[in-house]
Amino acid sequence: MTNAQTTEISEPSPRETIANLIASIVSEPERYALFFDIDGTLLDLAETPDAIKVPEGLTDDLIALSAHLNGALALVTGRALSYADTLFSPHRFPIAGLHGTERRLLDGNIIRAEPTAEFLEVKQRLATLPESFPGVLVEDKGAAVAVHFRQVPELANHVGEAMRVAIAKVGAGYTLQHGKMVLEIRPDNADKGGALEAYLAEPPFAGRIPIAFGDDVTDEAMFKLVNAKGGKSIHIGAPTDSTIARKRLSRPQAVRDMIASIVRKRLY
Structure with a gap:
């Protein structure tokens, strides 16, 4: 990560920089579990949901980061799990879709709620x-x-x-x-915080320090859970955004740069 990228970060709690966090994940991957929202966090927002694109190389970087963490990486999104899969095909990450209403486990099994006739x-x-x-x-x-x-x-x-x-x-x-x-x-029986809590009760996530990345109001449930567990909450957006996250990155590109930095440092 370049110095220019580092200056994009506003830190309400300056005791640990993003650069230090990258170094910790590189050197002690067994300590951490990473959770990423998709739209507005990993990927840039677009005018319509179907117009959102996955930048070249991101899927490979996520796969490499997941391997570095021994599988302790999950995507947590308001999108349907099936749609999220089309973005990162053919790879199948652990994904909590529809804010945790449906959730794929590391072994590939899926837990989901069924809609009512009224709905x-x-x-x-x-x-x-x-x-x-x-x-x-x-x-x-x-x-x-x-x-x-x-x-x-x-x-x-x-x-x-x-x-x-x-x-x-x-x-x-x-x-x-x-x-x-x-x-x-x-x-109403699920939110992103509950999805994280469920993952953290299962291997390989159990016993690790959770790190959550998100940009929207729906991600605040993740941040609340992570903060309570002594983890790292990172909001993607402007310094004026209201959030309980304790760290901030300016935009999705900064998140992708962080992931790439971890992967490159791991390789070398």
């Missing part, structure tokens, strides 16, 4: 929302549904009202999740 009916109705509000994008995630309004931010209030009506019709067992220019209805 499926509401999801079908929401699919017609763009007819009334052009520019709004409805993302069917299987056990969850998200409505994006990044391209039409002036429709935020209309989308919010539609989703409040929808969540009332779904009934018990679901929650309305707010994100960056998106509202999502998902099962």
Whole structure:
């Protein structure tokens, strides 16, 4: 990591720099378990979910980092697990999808919640929302549904009202999740913090210091869990962003640079 990249980091707690953390992961990989959000953290955000791209070399770097950690690396995302797999195909990382509603274990087994009939009916109705509000994008995630309004931010209030009506019709067992220019209805029995806690109870994650990277309000549950366990929480974004994370990187490229730095130092 260059000096220019290091200066992008704002540290609320300056006792340990990102450079020191890189050195620790390189020299003592058995101590750490790493958890990465995907959109806005590993990958740059785009106007639509399907427009997000994986930079060349990132998948290989993640595979190498996972091997260095003896498998103690997982992706934790609001995306469906199946979609996340298409990004990093053909490799299959341990992934908690839909904020932890579905979770792949290291051995490949998947634990997931099944949607209710009420939810499926509401999801079908929401699919017609763009007819009334052009520019709004409805993302069917299987056990969850998200409505994006990044391209039409002036429709935020209309989308919010539609989703409040929808969540009332779904009934018990679901929650309305707010994100960056998106509202999502998902099962309420899981969040990203719970997903991390489940991983940390299993090998090879158990007994390690958790390090979590995220950029959105949904990642705050990860940061809360990691902070409580004495781990490292790293927010991706501007210094003005509100977060309980204790460290900060400016943008996804800085995260990718950090991963590459660990991998290169490990090799040499």
